[in-house]
Amino acid sequence: MSKGARLGRLTAETDADVRKEHQIGLPAIFAAFFWLGVTSFGGNTAAWLYHQLVGRRHWIDDREFLSGVALGRIVPGSGGVNLTVLVGQRLRGGAGAVAAVVALLSGPLVIVLAFAAAYTRIGWSPAVHAILDGIAAAAIGLTFATGLKLLPSGSARLGPLAVTLATVLCVGVLRWPMLPVIFCLAPVSIGLALVRGRNA
Amino acid sequence: MPDDIRTLLSLVLVFVPLSLLSIGGGASLLADMEHQSVTVQGWTTAREFADLFAISRAAPGPGTMLSALIGWKAAGWAGAVTATAALYLPSSLVVYGAARLWGRWRGSLWHAAVERGLAPIAAGLILSGGIAVLRISPGGPAVWGAAIVATVLLLRWPRLHPLILFAAGGGLFGLAAGMGR
Numbered sequence: 001m002s003k004g005a006r007l008g009r010l011t012a013e014t015d016a017d018v019r020k021e022h023q024i025g026l027p028a029i030f031a032a033f034f035w036l037g038v039t040s041f042g043g044n045t046a047a048w049l050y051h052q053l054v055g056r057r058h059w060i061d062d063r064e065f066l067s068g069v070a071l072g073r074i075v076p077g078s079g080g081v082n083l084t085v086l087v088g089q090r091l092r093g094g095a096g097a098v099a100a101v102v103a104l105l106s107g108p109l110v111i112v113l114a115f116a117a118a119y120t121r122i123g124w125s126p127a128v129h130a131i132l133d134g135i136a137a138a139a140i141g142l143t144f145a146t147g148l149k150l151l152p153s154g155s156a157r158l159g160p161l162a163v164t165l166a167t168v169l170c171v172g173v174l175r176w177p178m179l180p181v182i183f184c185l186a187p188v189s190i191g192l193a194l195v196r197g198r199n200a
Numbered sequence: 201m202p203d204d205i206r207t208l209l210s211l212v213l214v215f216v217p218l219s220l221l222s223i224g225g226g227a228s229l230l231a232d233m234e235h236q237s238v239t240v241q242g243w244t245t246a247r248e249f250a251d252l253f254a255i256s257r258a259a260p261g262p263g264t265m266l267s268a269l270i271g272w273k274a275a276g277w278a279g280a281v282t283a284t285a286a287l288y289l290p291s292s293l294v295v296y297g298a299a300r301l302w303g304r305w306r307g308s309l310w311h312a313a314v315e316r317g318l319a320p321i322a323a324g325l326i327l328s329g330g331i332a333v334l335r336i337s338p339g340g341p342a343v344w345g346a347a348i349v350a351t352v353l354l355l356r357w358p359r360l361h362p363l364i365l366f367a368a369g370g371g372l373f374g375l376a377a378g379m380g381r
Contacts (some may be wrong), residue, residue: 071299112265128258137344143327165327
């Protein structure tokens with residue numbers, strides 16, 4: 001609560017770069033992110049966010065989503081929460097960011113405590129573990145499908161595609177630390193984008 | 201100072217630095233949390249911490265709800281809310297500041313180039329995230345297989361609602377476990 005009040009007062013009036021034309025209401029933002037929080041299993045908040053806010057509601061576009069994912073990983077904190085702050089800010093400034101984060105976290109907070117209470121009282125059967133594994137597998141499928149759908153497309157996509165492959169190889173397969181990999185690949189990739197922009 | 205207020209204060213003092221140091225993923229964060237809550241503060245035993253970690257992975261939500269559970273063990277509901285806010289508020293303020301700064305240059309040539317340049321890296325990070333979760337999943341080859349099937353289904357039928365797939369995955373795995381016994 002103090003979080004909401006403080007952030008809101010500091011920033012609500014000063015946001016100039018928020019879209020004025022079709023502004024999305026705070027209740028709608030809260031509802032969307034609450035639903036996102038309670039349904040994002042297996043740490044795939046980004047994939048769910050893409051499915052619901054980009055694919056269904058068209059609140060932001062592919063490029064805004066992807067730059068949010070990248071920026072959210074470079075700064076401290078959880079990638080999913082950071083992406084939520086970025087999208088909330090983009091949609092409705094400081095108030096949007098607060099509504100989105102509080103909504104995203106409040107549902108899982110209650111659920112995880114309920115789980116903990118149930119666990120200490122009755123313990124867990126192997127069947128519960130199996131069900132959770134099954135849900136996790138489907139959630140990972142959503143993550144992969146989202147990543148594959150967002151692969152670079154269009155003409156002159158070979159360079160960007162090589163950058164994506166290098167990222168997957170270094171971070172996903174070889175498990176190198178993510179930050180140095182991003183800081184090595186980003187200048188190359190941005191340079192490629194500049195060259196392409198000039199030719200286009 | 202009453203004891204419960206002191207506990208809440210030490211939750212803040214433990215989780216705020218973790219919030220700002222947790223750059224680039226949760227693995228080091230987890231080790232730090234374990235050290236603090238088991239060895240330094242004595243909020244949980246090692247066994248309890250392992251249980252709480254398993255519970256936090258089962259619940260939905262973004263990453264580290266483990267902080268809420270540790271706070272809950274230390275100081276009940278107030279502890280859970282305090283620990284969650286302490287872990288997420290500082291990093292959220294940093295990213296909010298970054299977003300404001302970033303938005304100021306919207307429309308400039310290099311802003312567009314940076315966005316286009318980051319896009320292929322972000323796609324790679326999303327795929328890497330899937331691989332990372334798969335790797336720490338305790339379910340073994342069955343989970344790998346089911347994840348691949350789910351990927352193919354979602355790409356083939358984009359209108360398929362993921363929640364249906366989640367329910368099917370949970371149901372099938374639950375049934376298989378029930379029959380295996």
